[in-house]
Amino acid sequence: MWKNSSLRCLFALAILCLRSLIYSQEIGSLGDPQNLKCVTHNLCKMACTWVVSSKGRHGQTDFCYTTNDLPPLMCFKTKEIRVEIPVSESSTMVTITTNSISADFATKDCEIHEKDISFVPLTPHVLSLTPEFSTFTLSLKWSDNESVFPYGLDAFWQIEILHKEAMEKVTQVTYYSKLTHEDIILSWNWKSDMPLECTSHYVKIHCYINVTQFVSHKDWSDWSPVEEVPGKDTEPNGSRVFPQDTVVAVGSDVTNCCVHDEGQWIQWIVYGPEIYPMIHLSSWSGAIRVLNASASDTSGTNVVCAAPCTLIALAHNLN
Numbered sequence: 001m002w003k004n005s006s007l008r009c010l011f012a013l014a015i016l017c018l019r020s021l022i023y024s025q026e027i028g029s030l031g032d033p034q035n036l037k038c039v040t041h042n043l044c045k046m047a048c049t050w051v052v053s054s055k056g057r058h059g060q061t062d063f064c065y066t067t068n069d070l071p072p073l074m075c076f077k078t079k080e081i082r083v084e085i086p087v088s089e090s091s092t093m094v095t096i097t098t099n100s101i102s103a104d105f106a107t108k109d110c111e112i113h114e115k116d117i118s119f120v121p122l123t124p125h126v127l128s129l130t131p132e133f134s135t136f137t138l139s140l141k142w143s144d145n146e147s148v149f150p151y152g153l154d155a156f157w158q159i160e161i162l163h164k165e166a167m168e169k170v171t172q173v174t175y176y177s178k179l180t181h182e183d184i185i186l187s188w189n190w191k192s193d194m195p196l197e198c199t200s201h202y203v204k205i206h207c208y209i210n211v212t213q214f215v216s217h218k219d220w221s222d223w224s225p226v227e228e229v230p231g232k233d234t235e236p237n238g239s240r241v242f243p244q245d246t247v248v249a250v251g252s253d254v255t256n257c258c259v260h261d262e263g264q265w266i267q268w269i270v271y272g273p274e275i276y277p278m279i280h281l282s283s284w285s286g287a288i289r290v291l292n293a294s295a296s297d298t299s300g301t302n303v304v305c306a307a308p309c310t311l312i313a314l315a316h317n318l319n
Contacts, residue, residue, distance in 0.1 A: 036094065036110055039118045040087050042148040043211065046117055048094070049082045065094045087117065119214050121221040122148065124157070124205045127185065129227040131201075136192040136243075138229060140203055144186055146179040153179045154210040158220070161190060162202040165282045167226075170201075179209070195242035197232030198257035199281040231285060232259055239264070241303050250295045257287035258305030270304040272296070 040046040064075040067088035074085075085094075093111050122145055130139045144155060157175040162168060175188055192201070206223045232242070239260035248254055258266055262284045268275045269288045276288035293301075 036112075037118070038112055038116065039120050041120060041122045043119065043150060043214065044087060044148075045084050046087050047082060047084050048112075051081070063094075067093075088112075088114070114214070115216045118217045118219060119209075119211060120219045121145075121155075121207050121209045123222045124207055124224045126203070126205060126224050126227050129203055129229060131196050131229045133196050133232070136194065136196055138190045138192070138196070138201060138203065139187065140190070140205070140227075141185055141187045142205060142224075144177060144179055144184050146181060147183045149179060149181075149209075152181060155179050156208045156210070157186070157205055158207070159188060159190075159203065159205045160223075162204075162226075163192075163199050163281075165200070167202055193253075194255035194287060195257060196229060197240075197242045197259060198255070198285055198287055199231045201229045201231075203227045203229075231282070239266075239305055241269075241305050248293060250293065252293050254290045254293050255287055256290065256303045257281065257285055259285045260305065266305060268306050270302070270306060272301045 036048060036050045038046045038048040061078050061081070062075060063078055063083050064073055065085050066073045067086065076083075094109070124142050124145075127141045127143060128139075129141075131137070132139065138161070140159065142157075146152075155177050157177065158172060159175060160172045161170040163170050170192075171190070173188075173190075175186070177184075177186055204223045204226045206221045208218070208220045211218060232240070239258055242257050242259065256269060256271065258269055258278075260266055264284075266278060266286050269278055269286065270276075271288060271290050276290065278286040278288060280286055
């Protein structure tokens with residue numbers, strides 16, 4: 001009986017210790033600020049964020065910082081886990097005290113050096129994306145946001161063109177500009193190898209700014225929201241062939257497309273005397289690629305968009 005009583009006591013003591021350990025771990029992690037990260041978008045201010053436990057989010061944070069450029073300690077209270085403070089030329093001492101609703105708190109002291117700060121430019125903002133259907137050309141305009149920087153810099157802009165419903169990448173180019181202390185509107189034109197009416201086109205842009213004075217990590221900005229130029233709609237129960245009434249040089253490569261009703265099945269596209277395999281573009285369009293086009297008759301070369309049994313679009317002239 002004594003043995004059983006001793007075993008029960010030992011078992012109860014083990015459970016009590018385990019509960020105490022779990023409770024201590026919960027209290028220790030309550031509001032514990034971790035993974036302090038600081039990012040600057042303009043080299044003047046940096047946004048610092050940190051992670052706290054889910055329970056700690058109900059509390060309040062006492063955030064204090066001081067820099068070599070700003071010796072007095074600056075403190076303020078916040079319920080957020082993101083603050084903005086000046087970028088120092090040398091180092092910044094940060095103290096974070098997170099208080100929970102149950103009065104438990106954790107304090108994190110750290111020193112932020114320039115090498116610990118990441119530089120990520122602001123996401124570019126596309127001002128306009130304008131199609132010129134007659135020349136298969138897209139015209140893009142955006143602002144360089146130069147006024148947010150304290151001095152002139154070299155900027156590289158990656159522009160990506162996508163098309164079709166699946167948003168397949170057509171091309172990606174890099175555009176260079178010199179930032180000159182003032183907001184400048186930049187522009188860039190791109191010519192498609194197929195009529196813009198054939199399928200929807202999409203454009204997005206992001207940038208890299210070469211700050212040689214900044215010794216820490218530099219990265220590309222986020223991509224801008226995608227801008228879309230929709231393809232050409234048809235009249236109900238109708239279809240059209242593009243391009244229309246276009247003159248090309250002998251030996252050129254030519255893309256022709258049929259734009260038709262949504263979900264209509266187009267089996268082939270005929271160019272002159274030949275039938276070409278159709279390239280699927282979307283649920284409402286398909287195309288063919290004619291390589292090294294030969295000379296046409298004086299009346300031009302007919303392009304016919306055809307369904308399995310019935311021609312659903314009559315020819316147009318490609319002179």
